[in-house]
Amino acid sequence: MDVEQDKRKSILYNPNQIAILGYMVAKIKPHNVKYESDYVWIFTFKKGKIDVCEYFFDSGKFLNAYRGKIPQKPSARHGN
Numbered sequence: 001m002d003v004e005q006d007k008r009k010s011i012l013y014n015p016n017q018i019a020i021l022g023y024m025v026a027k028i029k030p031h032n033v034k035y036e037s038d039y040v041w042i043f044t045f046k047k048g049k050i051d052v053c054e055y056f057f058d059s060g061k062f063l064n065a066y067r068g069k070i071p072q073k074p075s076a077r078h079g080n
Contacts, residue, residue, distance in 0.1 A: 001028050006024050008021070016044060018045075019040060020042075020043075022041075023036075024057075028065035034065070034071070036071075037058040038058070040054075040055075040057075042056075
């Protein structure tokens with residue numbers, strides 16, 4: 001994967017967790033298909049150290065890009 005853009009949109013935190021909301025654009029190998037997705041990283045801390053790290057993203061889009069499927073453009077109508 002070659003990351004073209006990785007933008008952190010927001011960071012939310014409390015004493016035991018940090019959530020990072022972001023947006024990524026990358027080309028996924030082996031077919032170099034463009035992949036775009038919002039994501040969330042959540043880090044949970046215990047005794048001052050990272051205890052759990054969770055990463056949420058559109059895995060369906062990622063898998064399609066990995067398989068070489070070019071994403072379809074959304075319909076311009078959007079239910080109108």
